[in-house]
Amino acid sequence: MNDNIAADPNWWPHRFDPTKGHVHFIRATRDEHRSAVFLTDEYLKGAAAPRAVGLQMAAGAGPRAPLHFIFHSAYCCSTLLARAFDQPGISMGLKEPQILNDISGWRTRGAQPQELANVTAAVLATLSRPFGEGEAVVVKPSNLVNGLAGLMLHVNPASKAVFLYAPLKDFLGSIARKGMWGRHWVRDLMVKQMREGLINLGLQGEDYLRLTDLQAAAVGWLAQHALFVQLVAKFGAERLKTLDSTLLMKAPEVAMRQLLDHYGVAMDGETLTTLVEGPVFTKHSKNDDDFDAEAREAERRAGAALHADEIEKVSTWAEAVAKNAGVPLTLPGALC
Numbered sequence: 304m305n306d307n308i309a310a311d312p313n314w315w316p317h318r319f320d321p322t323k324g325h326v327h328f329i330r331a332t333r334d335e336h337r338s339a340v341f342l343t344d345e346y347l348k349g350a351a352a353p354r355a356v357g358l359q360m361a362a363g364a365g366p367r368a369p370l371h372f373i374f375h376s377a378y379c380c381s382t383l384l385a386r387a388f389d390q391p392g393i394s395m396g397l398k399e400p401q402i403l404n405d406i407s408g409w410r411t412r413g414a415q416p417q418e419l420a421n422v423t424a425a426v427l428a429t430l431s432r433p434f435g436e437g438e439a440v441v442v443k444p445s446n447l448v449n450g451l452a453g454l455m456l457h458v459n460p461a462s463k464a465v466f467l468y469a470p471l472k473d474f475l476g477s478i479a480r481k482g483m484w485g486r487h488w489v490r491d492l493m494v495k496q497m498r499e500g501l502i503n504l505g506l507q508g509e510d511y512l513r514l515t516d517l518q519a520a521a522v523g524w525l526a527q528h529a530l531f532v533q534l535v536a537k538f539g540a541e542r543l544k545t546l547d548s549t550l551l552m553k554a555p556e557v558a559m560r561q562l563l564d565h566y567g568v569a570m571d572g573e574t575l576t577t578l579v580e581g582p583v584f585t586k587h588s589k590n591d592d593d594f595d596a597e598a599r600e601a602e603r604r605a606g607a608a609l610h611a612d613e614i615e616k617v618s619t620w621a622e623a624v625a626k627n628a629g630v631p632l633t634l635p636g637a638l639c
Contacts, residue, residue, distance in 0.1 A: 309356050309429065310365030315342070316429040317350060319358070319405040319422070321414065326361040326402070326429060327353035333434055337389055340382070340589050341399040341445075362425035368433035371566045372464035373443040374452050376527040377492075378477035379469035379548040382588040385443035387559065387578060394568050395434040399445040402426055407448045411498055423451065424458035439568050447492065449527055450499040456538050463566055465638060466531040469548045471524055472618050476603060478520045479610040486516035492523045502526045504628045517613055521621035529630045540636035550639060552596045555579040561639045 308314045308328050315331035329349035331339075339346035373396075375381035388396030406426060410419055431440050444451075456462060469477065478485040493511065496502050504525055514522065535543050544565055551558045556579045563570050570578075578584075587594035607614060625632055 308354055309361040310432070312365075312432050312434045314354070315347070315349070316361060316400075316402055316426070317342070317347065317353060319402050319409070319426060320355070321405075321409045321422070323355070324358045325355040326358055326426070327355055328361075329353050333389075333391075333395070336395075336397070337386075339398065342397060343399065343401045343404075358422065358425050362428040365432050367428065367431045369439040369567065370427060370431040370459060370462050371439065371441050371568075372452070372455065372462060373441060373467060374449055374464055374531070375443065375446050375467040376449075376469065376474065376524055377446045378474055379467050380551055380588070381443055381446075381467050383583060384467060384551065384562075385441065386588055387583045388439075388441040388568075390570065390574070390578070391435055392437060393570055393574070394439040394441055394566075397430065397440065397442045399443060400430060402430070403442075403444045403448045403451070407451055410451065411495070420454060420458055423454055427455060427459050427462075439566060441566065441568075446527065447495060449530060450496075450501055452530070453534050453537065456534070456542065463542050463544075465544045465546050465562060465565065466534075466634070467546045467548055467551070468524075468528070468634070471521065471621060471632060472607070472614055473549070473603060474524050475517050475520055475614045475617055476607045476610060479517060479614065480602075486520075489516065489520035489523050493519045493526075496523060496526045501530055503529070504624050504630070506624075515613075515617070517617040518620060521617055521624070525621060525625055525628070525630050528625075528632070528634060529628065531634060532631060535634070535636040543636060544638040545634035545636045546638040547633075552584075552599060554639075555584050555596075558639055565638065 313330060313332050314328040316326045317329045318327040320327065329347060329352065331347055331349055344350040373381055373384055382398055385396035385398045388394045406423055430442055456464060478489055502522060504522060531545065546558065556575060559575060559579060585595040
């Protein structure tokens with residue numbers, strides 16, 4: 304029975320228990336994937352009734368599909384992009400699987416490197432089960448998992464990836480618009496990045512305590528850029544591309560065509576046009592309200608105007624920090 308569960312894409316590999324080496328599967332149909340904002344307890348009703356399967360049995364059950372990644376720096380239309388790959392018969396996009404967060408947390412608690420690599424490879428195998436015949440699988444991990452991006456590319460050498468990011472000022476504006484919770488989130492991110500050794504920007508210990516909230520946001524953004532500069536150099540632009548979210552929204556058909564080619568996913572022109580003119584690009588990815596490129600730009604401008612002074616000062620500070628640390632604001636390996 305357990306191997307049947309592991310082979311069935313309607314059973315979702317939701318959590319990993321490192322103490323027992325089990326994957327916890329829950330029932331989640333394609334429609335439930337589509338309606339879930341993220342693949343976490345909060346949005347998956349089956350999360351309360353998991354079924355445990357041994358990791359190796361889970362990894363070895365059923366066929367495998369080509370597996371690719373959307374890494375991102377948050378608040379940059381990454382959920383929209385993952386939704387764009389929910390195309391029956393072509394591909395399936397997975398939005399921030401909780402199981403990858405589990406592995407990332409296990410890593411920070413002291414998982415041994417070789418065991419971590421073996422588990423990561425096995426978990427990626429469970430995520431690569433096709434939802435339909437001939438489909439590819441495109442995974443968008445949480446940006447909290449970015450510290451594992453290099454390992455995921457290493458243990459899955461056939462995978463390709465894109466790193467999606469918003470320009471610094473747009474990112475700062477997004478955080479400012481979200482008020483206290485956005486500002487709290489960036490500080491949590493910075494603490495996690497410090498634990499993972501991802502921040503090397505020339506600041507010292509107490510300097511981080513003196514930062515404003517938007518300076519902390521800028522540090523997190525710069526740390527992710529520094530990481531992906533290194534990863535592009537390591538894996539090459541033929542495997543890891545970078546994409547400015549403003550280009551994605553300005554010319555979605557061009558960006559999607561380039562990304563499909565990068566992943567080796569076939570989509571005919573009519574299907575692609577229908578996709579970029581349809582709800583994925585004209586509805587809000589979190590609540591399905593009308594929200595096309597024009598509305599996004601209007602929201603961005605309104606937020607930028609409200610917090611203009613703070614954003615401008617932090618942006619100038621961050622550019623100086625980036626220059627001193629050798630972190631480019633425009634990344635190599637551009638998709639388009």
